[in-house]
Amino acid sequence: MNPLFSVRGLEKRYGARIGCTGIGFDLWPGEVMGIVGESGSGKSTLLSCLAGHLPPDRGEVIYDGRDVLAMSEPERRMLARTDWAFVHQNPRDGLRMAVSAGGNVGERLMAVGARHYGDIRDTATDWLGRVEIASDRIDDRPSAFSGGMQQRLQIARNLVTGPRLVFMDEPTGGLDVSVQARLLDLLRGLVRRMGLSAIIVTHDLAVVRLLADRLMVMKGGECVETGLTDQVLDDPQHAYTQLLVSSVLQV
């Protein structure tokens, strides 16, 4: 078996300021990696570079044996529509708000060549069910949905094409705690059943404890610690990770 996604010596600068630097890892099929760190630690910059939204200044990004940074724009877009998916923190950034819920899911299918209207609608209905949205809401626009429903719809839109690698930026970020637990449970089930690999950026350690197999801790644009999620959280080695873990308020 080979890694699905490999990153070597990745660096992004904003002028003299470091966005992220010296980042390298291998992600294996079915593995979920969490990237944690406080605001400004470079985790979102890193995710943008990994997902091809931002060109890094240095380094390599290899997906399934292909050099992502050397791809042409159409090739990269095709990858983003088929093998990859990106779940934004704000569902409005990942959904088309003027299109119905069913349309949001169906559009992704059409982008990869689905043409039969009945099949598209059936698949969309099936996916709304999987993310626990009642089928009678299929013709409603996402603007009529709650924040939690919008986030579940965004997940359905992203996963309907059966991607192999999903990037998630604070997927439970703007949601109520009660809705977060439901979404986490849903994501866990989908990741397991579909055998997805995922990279999840979050500052919420409870989210990575439940979703991620392994962790990367970032500070000042650099990775200060990596390892098995529960090992990094329960026996952190780096001073910054110890501070991060000990700062979580106990309920």
Add this chain to the structure above:
Amino acid sequence: MNVIELSNVSKTFTLHNQGAAVIPVMSDVTLSVVPGECVGLLGASGAGKSTLMRMIWGNYLAASGRITVAGTDVARAEPREILALRRERMAYVSQFLRVVPRVPTIEVVAEPILLTGTPEDQARDRAAALLARLRIPERLWQLSPTTFSGGEQQRVNIARGFIRQVPVMLLDEPTASLDAANRETVLSLIEEAKARGTAIVGIFHDEAARDRVCDRMIDMARFAA
């Protein structure tokens, strides 16, 4: 043939944000366990019993030494190798139940075998059988265990631990808050696992339980750092 083998293992905690205090917990731990054997850890609170179990589980990093568990060198393995070990060859019954809030008890118990590819209906049947054996009332199976009593949560944890047949088990006070009937069930589960060849490391404050299931006791004082 040892299934669990520790050699010259030491553990220290360095608290960087509290004046870089270094707390030595244990040193020169050498321990081996063969299939079907149950080794009990003895020692006062703070002696490092749970820490040693967590190192075998891959949850705490060893400062030095080797920890080989069912063919994997836990002290050096990549996260995915430790996850594979936990999924396929090792189970840990901790004192605390940690679950996603709204997941029903029966799914919490079935999860370890769902992860190894058991079909969902079979996994549920096995989970139901264990929950029944551990006297968790059927009306609670569809509820999340987060609101259960301490003893019920412990039995859910035990069911989750024993749903698979694995070569290595770690048991942290498995009979602590159980009534006599459930304690008896848990001791039988342990005896059945031993008879199948499972190597067990456990912490048992319950002396009668210890005498019944442990083949050997190790006093953590031997490894004081």
